[in-house]
Amino acid sequence: MNIMLFGAPGAGKGTQAKFLIERYAIPQISTGDILRAAIVDGTEMGLEAKKYMDDGKLVPDSTIIGIIKDRLQKDDCKKGFILDGFPRTIAQAEALEEMMKDMGISLDKVISLNVPDELIVGRITGRRVCKECGASFHVEFNPAKEEGKCDFCGGELITRKDDTAETVEKRLEAYHAQTAPLFKFYSEKGIMVDLDGTKEVEEVTKDIIKVLG
Numbered sequence: 135m136n137i138m139l140f141g142a143p144g145a146g147k148g149t150q151a152k153f154l155i156e157r158y159a160i161p162q163i164s165t166g167d168i169l170r171a172a173i174v175d176g177t178e179m180g181l182e183a184k185k186y187m188d189d190g191k192l193v194p195d196s197t198i199i200g201i202i203k204d205r206l207q208k209d210d211c212k213k214g215f216i217l218d219g220f221p222r223t224i225a226q227a228e229a230l231e232e233m234m235k236d237m238g239i240s241l242d243k244v245i246s247l248n249v250p251d252e253l254i255v256g257r258i259t260g261r262r263v264c265k266e267c268g269a270s271f272h273v274e275f276n277p278a279k280e281e282g283k284c285d286f287c288g289g290e291l292i293t294r295k296d297d298t299a300e301t302v303e304k305r306l307e308a309y310h311a312q313t314a315p316l317f318k319f320y321s322e323k324g325i326m327v328d329l330d331g332t333k334e335v336e337e338v339t340k341d342i343i344k345v346l347g
């Protein structure tokens with residue numbers, strides 16, 4: 135099963151991906167996580183990407199498309215994958231189509247998690263992420279069982295550098311200008327499913343499972 139999670143920053147893509155990995159035994163491919171790992175490793179690509187990320191802007195398409203091309207070739211993608219945070223522009227979506235065509239595969243479903251902007255700021259500024267596995271929690275809406283410790287791997291929970299109220303505004307601007315048009319792109323292909331992302335985390339998971347089976 136090849137699926138994509140779509141939605142604004144903070145809509146709950148990463149949170150839901152963690153449950154779907156376990157249920158469907160397919161990997162999550164998060165371009166945000168891959169970029170953050172490259173920053174920690176201090177690679178040239180990571181250092182270049184950091185400038186955009188800290189400023190709430192999208193990293194250039196050429197960098198992102200290169201990352202995905204390499205990632206989809208890995209053995210663990212053979213049974214399927216969950217795209218999280220990619221594609222984010224029409225150019226990325228078109229490049230993905232080409233890549234998948236060459237591989238003889240296609241996207242089965244795009245799951246959109248619909249959350250209005252006014253809820254996004256509170257979600258992002260209260261988010262805590264695991265330093266080890268990237269799992270997302272929220273101090274109020276989705277707290278870890280043990281404070282400061284990841285439920286999935288026991289890693290330390292930290293605040294992401296770009297999770298400030300100021301950067302969120304810029305990320306939302308980038309989302310509406312560059313990413314939101316993908317809703318129409320995938321709706322026209324008949325694979326878009328629009329879900330209410332404002333429900334409780336467990337309710338959203340149930341709705342996704344109803345769609346994917």
Ligand code: AP5
Nearest residue numbers: 143144145146147148149165166193219257261270271272
């Ligand atoms: P990325 O890491 O993808 O960040 P993002 O877009 O800001 O998305 P998030 O990870 O913030 O949102 P999410 O939907 O996963 O939310 P989460 O589940 O954590 O990208 C970071 C940067 O990298 C970008 O700004 C860009 O610079 C660059 N980048 C990455 N991919 C790129 C690409 N393809 N092209 C170009 N540049 C790229 O949930 C958020 C919070 O809400 C959490 O605290 C969570 O606990 C809580 N929550 C989740 N669900 C619920 C719920 N149902 N009810 C209440 N709270 C909830």
